[in-house]
Amino acid sequence: MNKFHIVLGFCVATVCFFAPEFPQAQLLPAQVDTLITMSDGIKLEATITFPFGNPPSGGFPAIVLVHGYGGNKGQMRGVALFLALNGYASLAYSVRGQGNSGGVSTTLGEREKEDLYEVIQFLRGYPKINGENLGVAGGSQGGIHSWMAAVHRMPGVKAVAPSIATPNFANDLVPNGCVKRGLVNELTLDDRVKYSPQRDTVRDFILRDLYDSIRAYTEARDLEHLLDSVQIPVIQALGWKDVLFSVNGGIRAARNLALRSIPVWSYYGANGHGDPVDTSELMFVAMKMIQWFDHWIKGKPLDSADLPLVYYSDDRPHWPHHLTNGWPPQDSSTLQLFPSANGGLSADAPSQADSFLFSLEYDSTYTPEMGWQQLYGGTEFAKSFKSYPVRFVSPPVRDSTEITGIPRAHLVVSSDAPRFQSHVRIYDVAPSDTGLDWQLITRGTYGVRMNQPEDVHEVEFECNALSHILPPGHMVGLEVTSLDLLQGQTAYVIPYFLTSHSRLLTSPVNPSYVDLPIVNGVELVSVQDVFKPLPQEFVLYQNYPNPFSSRGGYTYSGNSATMIEFVVPKLQSIEKPHVCLTVYDILGRKVAVLVDEPLSSGIHRVAFDGSGLASGVYVYRLTASGAGVPLDISLTRRMLLLK
Known part of the structure; x- marks a missing residue:
């Protein structure tokens, strides 16, 4: 340098x-x-x-x-x-x-x-x-x-x-x-x-x-x-x-x-x-x-x-x-977060066994020699390695939270490949008008070099040390992936030149989790309890991720689904309006009803599972009504499902 x-x-x-x-x-x-x-x-x-x-x-x-x-x-x-x-x-x-x-x-x-x-x-x-x-x-x-x-x-x-x-x-x-x-x-x-x-x-x-x-x-x-x-x-x-x-x-x-x-x-x-x-x-x-x-x-x-x-x-x-x-700083503690089946990252250990798919599709016409010549970056490199990671999001933090020190990851993983990579990427996730903004704050690297399809590997490793202030209302995001890139199309770690379909496993007996080093404590709250006023009207956010993949998943965090957020405001005349969130294909045919019930005011999140559906553009519509009270609410956005 x-x-x-x-x-x-x-x-x-x-x-x-x-x-x-x-x-x-x-x-x-x-x-x-x-x-x-x-x-x-x-x-x-x-x-x-x-x-x-x-x-x-x-x-x-x-x-x-x-x-x-x-x-x-x-x-x-x-x-x-x-x-x-x-x-x-x-x-x-x-x-x-x-x-x-x-x-x-x-x-x-x-x-x-x-x-x-x-x-x-x-x-x-x-x-x-x-x-x-x-x-x-x-x-x-x-x-x-x-x-x-x-x-x-x-x-x-x-x-x-x-x-x-x-x-x-x-x-x-x-x-x-x-x-x-x-x-x-x-x-x-x-x-x-x-x-x-x-x-x-x-x-x-x-x-x-x-x-x-x-x-x-x-x-x-x-x-x-x-x-x-x-x-x-x-x-x-x-x-x-x-x-x-x-x-x-x-x-x-x-x-x-x-x-x-x-x-x-x-x-x-x-x-x-x-x-x-x-x-x-x-x-x-x-x-x-x-x-x-x-x-x-x-x-x-x-x-x-x-x-x-x-x-x-x-x-x-x-x-x-x-x-x-000295190190770590005074008043340091550890926040342990566990991935859960609804795409959440919880401070509570899992109550049931779950598995989440993350995969890497490799085009074998792209050779290791080509990777070296192109310094493992660029358009051709990016086209030859398609990654389908798994992501989780924690509840928001109530106050500014300092994450300083060395995070650690404990993953339970399996794969169908003879060797595979299981990297961790940790994010500051901020709510925005278009959904969630993910800012990478640190990463951890791990590769399993000897594997049989029936093997289960319990791996522990450090992530890169950091000092980051998580603002009030922001969340911790966790991504597990077999391809870790720098900004753009350049590898941080050289990928293994083979296709892998891997799973992150968790259970009450042997959970996967990450440990975050916290200075001066942290309090996680429900989305509704974040210290910022709710919008005064119904809001339908853009889904995340978008586009999303239909490649053999399990739930939102298995990659065949995407997360949709919406806001129900406080209404003087109705305590709980009846809310419907419906998904249609591009021809207007109903393919899924995600919500159909009275909801209290607050920010709500729901996963849409795209497994079994054809790739293409889908429309999701939010409507609301109240008993005896006219509500003319109909909000629509589009999302793209890829195979």
């Missing part, structure tokens, strides 16, 4: 340029371009930047700066300037196989670790540098190098500042039997990276779906198992919506360090891979990084003595900040 460093450098340089305490004449620190020869003869390009003026006794403290994958040392220029104006020398280098450095990339393997060690040793012996007062910083690939320096206890390094990277960076790309598209993206930067032949080997593993071989490749690079060796202070910055590295790994890392009394500060919020860059949050993190280095390298006081310290931002506009000593 090279734009992270570019924008950060621009921002801090601009701020420093106009700061009165830094005369503009001082914005020309001394810089030295050099080549550093590695032990295997490969030369890495580097730039050393010095603060203005004479070095202190013992030499300048210095920070090794490492760019993002596919970038180069020039992208760290602004950060180097920022450090120089704060009294730090720096050495920025282009990682092998990138920029104008020699060699080939082994994709953050053993050779890159050795290079980092040798670069640090070079800097330790450089004139005017205090070789015992060093730090390492960077984002993405640079953040991984920061963790490398910490877990391998590289000499002279007193503190590190990894951004948008976690110690489990490698295994996080292949979670729970699946492969994230992000791994493929990192292996296809041929215009910016010179790869070793191992890249083609991993490509072959992915195309042949050899998961154990892919996992062996990531295991050889992952750093999480080495966390116990970290003995120096760490400040980390991670993004909730990062499509490569989830915050979960950073939370675990901070817990490990805190339990061993290793100083750690964390920021969880904006600017993950795939996020638009938020410059104010970048500046916030940059200033905290300087405070961290100032304390642990220069001996200056921190602005807080409480460790571990976590700054986190929820995902509302402008990223409002929260502060907590």
